[in-house]
Amino acid sequence: xxxxxxxxxxxxxxxxxxxxxxxxxxxxxxxxxxxxxxxxxxxxxxxxxxxxxxxxxxxxxxxxxxxxxxxxxxxxxxxxxxxxxxxxxxxxxxxxxxxxxxxxxxxxxxxxxxxxxxxxxxxxxxxxxxxxxxxxxxxxxxxxxxxxxxxxxxxxxxxxxxxxxxxxxxxxxxxxxxxxxxxxxxxxxxxxxxxxxxxxxxxxxxxxxxxxxxxxxxxxxxxxxxxxxxxxxxxxxxxxxxxxxxxxxxxxxxxxxxxxxxxxxxxxxxxxxxxxxxxxxxxxxxxxxxxxxxxxxxxxxxxxxxxxxxxxxxxxxxxxxxxxxxxxxxxxxxxxxxxxxx
Amino acid sequence: xxxxxxxxxxxxxxxxxxxxxxxxxxxxxxxxxxxxxxxxxxxxxxxxxxxxxxxxxxxxxxxxxxxxxxxxxxxxxxxxxxxxxxxxxxxxxxxxxxxxxxxxxxxxxxxxxxxxxxxxxxxxxxxxxxxxxxxxxxxxxxxxxxxxxxxxxxxxxxxxxxxxxxxxxxxxxxxxxxxxxxxxxxxxxxxxxxxxxxxxxxxxxxxxxxxxxxxxxxxxxxxxxxxxxxxxxxxxxxxxxxxxxxxxxxxxxxxxxxxxxxxxxxxxxxxxxxxxxxxxxxxxxxxxxxxxxxxxxxxxxxxxxxxxxxxxxxxxxxxxxxxxxxxxxxxxxxxxxxxxxxxxxxxxxxxxxxxxxxxxxxxxxxxxxxxxxxxxxxxxxxxxxxxxxxxx
Numbered sequence: 010x011x012x013x014x015x016x017x018x019x020x021x022x023x024x025x026x027x028x029x030x031x032x033x034x035x036x037x038x039x040x041x042x043x044x045x046x047x048x049x050x051x052x053x054x055x056x057x058x059x060x061x062x063x064x065x066x067x068x069x070x071x072x073x074x075x076x077x078x079x080x081x082x083x084x085x086x087x088x089x090x091x092x093x094x095x096x097x098x099x100x101x102x103x104x105x106x107x108x109x110x111x112x113x114x115x116x117x118x119x120x121x122x123x124x125x126x127x128x129x130x131x132x133x134x135x136x137x138x139x140x141x142x143x144x145x146x147x148x149x150x151x152x153x154x155x156x157x158x159x160x161x162x163x164x165x166x167x168x169x170x171x172x173x174x175x176x177x178x179x180x181x182x183x184x185x186x187x188x189x190x191x192x193x194x195x196x197x198x199x200x201x202x203x204x205x206x207x208x209x210x211x212x213x214x215x216x217x218x219x220x221x222x223x224x225x226x227x228x229x230x231x232x233x234x235x236x237x238x239x240x241x242x243x244x245x246x247x248x249x250x251x252x253x254x255x256x257x258x259x260x261x262x263x264x265x266x267x268x269x270x271x272x273x274x275x276x277x278x279x280x281x282x283x284x285x286x287x288x289x290x291x292x293x294x295x296x297x298x299x300x301x302x303x304x305x306x307x308x309x310x311x312x313x314x315x316x317x318x319x320x321x322x323x324x325x326x327x328x329x330x331x332x333x334x335x336x337x338x339x340x341x342x343x344x345x346x347x348x349x350x351x
Numbered sequence: 352x353x354x355x356x357x358x359x360x361x362x363x364x365x366x367x368x369x370x371x372x373x374x375x376x377x378x379x380x381x382x383x384x385x386x387x388x389x390x391x392x393x394x395x396x397x398x399x400x401x402x403x404x405x406x407x408x409x410x411x412x413x414x415x416x417x418x419x420x421x422x423x424x425x426x427x428x429x430x431x432x433x434x435x436x437x438x439x440x441x442x443x444x445x446x447x448x449x450x451x452x453x454x455x456x457x458x459x460x461x462x463x464x465x466x467x468x469x470x471x472x473x474x475x476x477x478x479x480x481x482x483x484x485x486x487x488x489x490x491x492x493x494x495x496x497x498x499x500x501x502x503x504x505x506x507x508x509x510x511x512x513x514x515x516x517x518x519x520x521x522x523x524x525x526x527x528x529x530x531x532x533x534x535x536x537x538x539x540x541x542x543x544x545x546x547x548x549x550x551x552x553x554x555x556x557x558x559x560x561x562x563x564x565x566x567x568x569x570x571x572x573x574x575x576x577x578x579x580x581x582x583x584x585x586x587x588x589x590x591x592x593x594x595x596x597x598x599x600x601x602x603x604x605x606x607x608x609x610x611x612x613x614x615x616x617x618x619x620x621x622x623x624x625x626x627x628x629x630x631x632x633x634x635x636x637x638x639x640x641x642x643x644x645x646x647x648x649x650x651x652x653x654x655x656x657x658x659x660x661x662x663x664x665x666x667x668x669x670x671x672x673x674x675x676x677x678x679x680x681x682x683x684x685x686x687x688x689x690x691x692x693x694x695x696x697x698x699x700x701x702x703x704x705x706x707x708x709x710x711x712x713x714x715x716x717x718x719x720x721x722x723x724x725x726x727x728x729x730x731x732x733x734x735x736x737x738x739x740x741x742x743x
Binding site: 064111127 | 396434441
């Protein structure tokens, strides 16, 4: 049953994990309901694998799955399929992000109209405003209303960013602090917590199904888990500034910056890099990450490659071995991470 | 300083000409062999795309010839090619190869930039001289592309097996050795004439009926480099198929390196043809692969083979929409993703099956008068089983 308000289906995949707050606020301001597809499940992955070509990476297949799940519903007026070309100057996200609305449109023949809009900020934020006006038009809102909604959404986004900044640790070695106040971990209460940096794309790391519960497992193993978002943007910029040439993938740039930063300041005990099998940018960025950390004195590094065939047991075995290895290194006198600097 | 650069089909002829003309000590890497690929694969990231691995092999083999500097094209994304140089530099430094990597970024509308970068590489030769040398090198590339257009036909009609290959090799040598634009042109004319006489002249084989014509679309490196694409064109030629390649070196340079007004106008036509299926630039040759497939169907070709390196992002986007192109236009399209693990026998089998399918399709069209028929389910099953999309 269609309600009074327009309902837009938003696939919980790819760009969703980083930008859903903006999208939801924007749609909310325009008086439109954003309906998100449920969390990723085996059924959704199977739906996606059945529709995408074999060579596509897992996140793209998961995206197909979410769109198909939305298409099964009959209470939606649109499905939101933004073409995220670029979110900052001189940078791109990934060629597959640039092609995905076409891949969906051509392969899935949706009954529900697609709300596909191109977001290209490679030449400045005018691209975002144009996209907002275009979406507003499709939803029957005027230019002024759309731009107003965008302003509110971006304001909320910035507030959210600032708030997450406040939660940032202030140069204290977290592991020591945890040890002293007695809040140890279940598995190894006598051991100090390890600080591990998890690297990867938000659509993998933030999706408990595709990441096979990586973060939860690490926490259970007594690790403090950090991500790129825990670093102030300024220190990331500083860490990446020394590169001879501009790295033109937004996410890859952040990943490499974080790796350079922690390797330089020795603020974590190890790095876990989660990549999808066949990921183009990560095939090169991952190599740079490994070489950068090695060059800066070395740091325990675990590369985890996932695809639709990956199993949780295999992941857990590797994580346990990795964590054991770091603990033994430390027992043998290797210096631990100092915690994140401000 | 001794300079080298990565191979890509016949580009080495143009590049060595330009730099030799400017008095630079330049050597092309040895021709790509299994050893090149093995060396590259050993030292490159596992999931990197095939061209990167081969070029790393090129550098390491060139190093054995005393090379200490590499000239490599840069890029601005989103395709991985634009970041090759940085990763390759890391790999070579990690090996302690002692080679310097000089990155030549595309002009991005400022043609002077590339010229000045080349001038710096030559120790500050005047831009006017650099420009003249580029024109000289360019003339050779144009001649090679001109004679290469005649090769597929000659290959199919040649009476003596292998004669086309020999003529082409000799023509390449003549053009490479040419010491002026006029000489290059003359060598090109000779080659074209020789190749035409193979396909049209006395003793030309007369095959039964009109030979099949297949378009080759896809990623530029895989299209141009026979060592990477398992000598696809030669293989199809031996199966009696005339090939039409969507991109040549000169096309690619016109598309990517020429400044605005001199840019190739074909780009717009190809993009327009791709638009119903892929409506945005996706890096590399993704849109071109789709657009050229549509254009080849309009030109009445028998089918298209789409090639790309395994995990190539733009070509994965193209391969995702090509099945629908094939269905809409009733046009057989086969995608081949290749890398160092591709087996010769596997490729040969798939090519033979595809060509069989095209032959039968042609025959059915002849029997029933015109083109365009619905596919039988058996044929669809065969196509699905072979990983061939479409023809339905």
